[in-house]
Amino acid sequence: MSEEKSVSDMILEKDTKGLSEHMKKGIKNYLQSDQYATFLKAMGKLHNYSPKNIQLLLSQNKNISMVAGFNTWKKDFQRTVNKGEKSLKIWMPFTVKQKDENGKIKLDDQGKPITFTGFKLGSVFDVSQTNGKDIPKALYELSETKEDYQDLYRSLRATLQESQIDIEWKNLPEAKGYYSPTENKIVLKSGLSSTHTIKTILHEMAHSRLHKDGSFDKLSEAYKLQELQAESIAYVVSNHFGIDTGAYSFGYLASWSDDKKGLSDFESQLSIIQSEAKKIIDTVDAKLEKIKEKGTIENTFENKFSSFKQSKTDKEVGNNLSQNLGKANGL
Numbered sequence: 441m442s443e444e445k446s447v448s449d450m451i452l453e454k455d456t457k458g459l460s461e462h463m464k465k466g467i468k469n470y471l472q473s474d475q476y477a478t479f480l481k482a483m484g485k486l487h488n489y490s491p492k493n494i495q496l497l498l499s500q501n502k503n504i505s506m507v508a509g510f511n512t513w514k515k516d517f518q519r520t521v522n523k524g525e526k527s528l529k530i531w532m533p534f535t536v537k538q539k540d541e542n543g544k545i546k547l548d549d550q551g552k553p554i555t556f557t558g559f560k561l562g563s564v565f566d567v568s569q570t571n572g573k574d575i576p577k578a579l580y581e582l583s584e585t586k587e588d589y590q591d592l593y594r595s596l597r598a599t600l601q602e603s604q605i606d607i608e609w610k611n612l613p614e615a616k617g618y619y620s621p622t623e624n625k626i627v628l629k630s631g632l633s634s635t636h637t638i639k640t641i642l643h644e645m646a647h648s649r650l651h652k653d654g655s656f657d658k659l660s661e662a663y664k665l666q667e668l669q670a671e672s673i674a675y676v677v678s679n680h681f682g683i684d685t686g687a688y689s690f691g692y693l694a695s696w697s698d699d700k701k702g703l704s705d706f707e708s709q710l711s712i713i714q715s716e717a718k719k720i721i722d723t724v725d726a727k728l729e730k731i732k733e734k735g736t737i738e739n740t741f742e743n744k745f746s747s748f749k750q751s752k753t754d755k756e757v758g759n760n761l762s763q764n765l766g767k768a769n770g771l
């Protein structure tokens with residue numbers, strides 16, 4: 441029986457226990473480098489979802505890109521789900537109040553109900569299953585223009601500055617860059633391409649956030665694990681911003697054991713990667729938005745200015761121009 445079929449069968453039968461077991465076993469597929477890359481790519485698009493949900497969504501649709509519930513598509517995006525589309529299932533948390541043998545709600549020391557969180561299957565749809573108003577291009581979908589790279593670079597630098605981390609450029613013989621915890625700075629190799637600059641900053645940024653007290657012994661397991669984390673986080677975030685992620689290596693994956701303990705270790709790795717990537721994405725997104733907004737105000741002024749130049753042909757044009765330029769300098 442193929443993987444997809446058994447997943448959809450279990451969904452159909454609402455066999456959440458079986459499904460959960462199945463996904464646990466399925467996690468070892470991601471120990472293969474190419475499948476792992478697919479998984480991280482999806483994480484870049486669905487950075488608000490848990491690794492478990494990304495795995496579940498991918499098992500139902502390999503090209504998943506943006507999902508939302510039926511009503512969210514309608515209300516927030518003015519899009520409707522196409523007739524006959526089958527919903528995709530995700531795990532949704534729900535809270536239950538604990539009860540004693542007599543059916544009375546159990547209370548804690550402070551008199552508050554004791555609750556626990558369970559998970560049930562809920563329904564979402566991929567954007568490809570919907571129709572309606574165009575989805576506004578997300579700010580973070582960057583083009584490969586110099587301006588977009590510069591904006592992203594500035595956003596990354598501003599994010600690092602929050603932790604007092606400086607970027608320095610040097611003639612490094614080998615590595616593309618490194619993070620120095622003692623000096624709290626990221627050093628980049630002079631002459632890197634824009635893509636490599638962004639990818640290297642993201643990789644070193646991940647080290648600066650997770651491995652301040654990390655291992656520097658290149659042969660140790662700890663060091664290899666740090667590399668896997670940094671490389672994976674850089675991969676997820678790069679994909680989120682539409683940066684080409686061609687040459688990446690996840691070498692350490694191959695040495696991961698697929699026994700039970702190994703796999704639960706691996707699952708906790710995915711959680712660390714997802715949660716750190718999400719934090720970076722949210723922070724950089726906010727910075728990027730600010731930078732772009734400022735750019736829009738300047739552009740709007742320039743647009744007004746140029747249409748003004750075109751429409752006015754009378755003698756007063758010179759006076760108006762200098763008045764406007766005065767305003768422009770004040771901006």
Ligand SMILES: [Zn+2]
Binds near residue numbers: 643647
């Ligand atoms: Zn590294």
